[in-house]
Amino acid sequence: MSRTRTERLVNLVICLLSTRRFLTAAQIAATVPGYEHDPDDPRDHEAFQRKFERDKAELRELGVPLETGTASAFDAEPGYRIAHREYALPEIPLEPDEAAAVGIAARLWRHAGLAAAASSGLAKLRAAGVDVDPQATLGMEPVVTVDPAFGPLTAAARDRRTVGFDYRVPDGDAPTSRRLQPWGVVCWRARWYVVGHDLDRDAPRCFRLSRIVGGAVRTIGKPGAFEPPVGVDLISHVAKWSGPVERSGRATVLVAPGRAAGLRRWAREATSGPDGDRLVLPYGDAESLASRLVGYGPDVRVLEPPEIRDAVIQRLKEITARHDEMATARASG
């Protein structure tokens, strides 16, 4: 955009803010510098119209609330104006500690998708008279990252538009095509999910954003196509199956002296004996404890319960067999 175009657009904004009456394109052309043309020359007039369309699009892109209407019931031609009340950011009386928090919050996006939006939003707050100390720190900061599907999905949830995407779960072979009425997006334990009504399953479902193939989300149909359930608790739909595991089981293991530090730190009891240290470990799921214990190889042996002991031995046998096969194949091939 050239300097003259920028100048023209600033003047257009000022002109439309200052008018109560809707101004037609012709009236604007006669007023705002930069739109001078001969309306009787079709080519010149067409060039003006194109220019004016581009400028309107530019302002709308920026978020300028351009109103259209007619000055009176007798006018056929549409006119334009900007209502100051719609244009202006309302007063935000932020205390210094609140302003600092906003400044820090805006910086959270520095590694992620909304960085530009955060800094232009912050620029508007400064313009509204809020002083934001760029050096302020809380001594503690979350580092925020989002998946590419975040933008389109939040927009679709806001507009209540149905979306479609290809979804790939690691234990499936091919992506499946899904259609969803998105209620909202959830960040749970630093992973992003979208929650909504799955049109194919006809049930509430949540999807992990990182599994949406290419981050590609297409909108289907018109805005306002659905209403999320009243008072829906988005988090509960995600956290339901990711909740903490109850560890009421107890296993006793024998650990070689000085080894398996990772087990020692979550043992409920430890006793030293001549053949090593006995640890009592809390567990929830037998299989996941078994897999963890197998990691320590001969440094850890399970004494009880038998189900864990047997699971560990079974795993060790299979691992040995598979790696023996590999070694044989490598030696012969």
Added chain:
Amino acid sequence: MTRPAQRSGGTARTSADRLARLLNLVPYLLARPGIEVSEAATDLGVTERQLREDLELLWVCGLPGYGPGDLIDMAFDGDRVTITYDAGIDRPLRLTPDEALALVVALRMLAETPGMANRDAIERALAKIENAAGELADAPVAVRMPGDSDRVAALHGAVQRGRALRITYYAATRDETTERTVDPIRVLMVGGLAYLEAWCRRAESMRLFRADRIDALVELDEPAAAPPQARLHDLSAGIFRPDQDLPLVTLRVGRSSRWITEYYPCERVEPDPGTGDADGAGREWLVSLRVTDLGWARRFVLGLGPDVTVVAPAELADQVRERAAAALDAYATLPPDGAPEPGAARSGVELAQGADPATTAGSH
């Protein structure tokens, strides 16, 4: 010769940015009468020259009529500037949906951060921003970051008091617990986990310590004094940036262990052409990742179980096989009931609790 970077395609964007900047500039200066041009430029993140060009442009803009009383006017007093006529752009433009979303979600993240000390200010700010953004603030985004608030708050307190710390730390890579003295710099939340970034006097380098692996913590009387060469970690690519010098491990992974590709940064993931049926269904995957330590890789692979075999390096494959075989031998010599001998001491020693056994492997 220097070439202007990011010119192509960026021009339209930067000029749209300029329009946004100009519309902001009048109310910004209006709120700060007599501000120094250099101070305003720094604050707005533009050069002084750019700011003066913006002011010159605004000076010829104004209300229809465009006479002396209609144009935006400003008074200069040395290096200070005051807007004397704003031509009606006395307020910044309202927030766009994306701007409202960015600020509201980030504030929710801050408020949700475990152990955050200024939660009250954050929540007040959030309420005010939501109020100003109107219906836009109704961001369809919910945030929850569970964590050990007390531990994070203790670390954060140490950072704020500027004291050195003596920590007992479990290093998962080497599976060992060590004592070290560190000079704390800041506390971070990355990927849902809290980290203490500190200068480690033992390693003589900057380290990120996972809060849930700090088993004990003593605040020392001496001040934290990280040496001048201490540099903060660059987190733009995540917490673990695999170094090309690290050993590359390739695994053949069955369906039930494919989840590892979502939890560990992998360099390559591809279906193994030699497995599965003719259509490729049920294929195993070849997964390559960099590891800092082969000992860790050995525990990792053994822990994953029979669904995973080591393709390379051969050294790791041999170690995995030997360790598994040695463990089986050990079971063969252990009495099957496994009951502790009658004479063994029963005075249990309570150890650190609350550490999550499922955080390194198997948690999905």
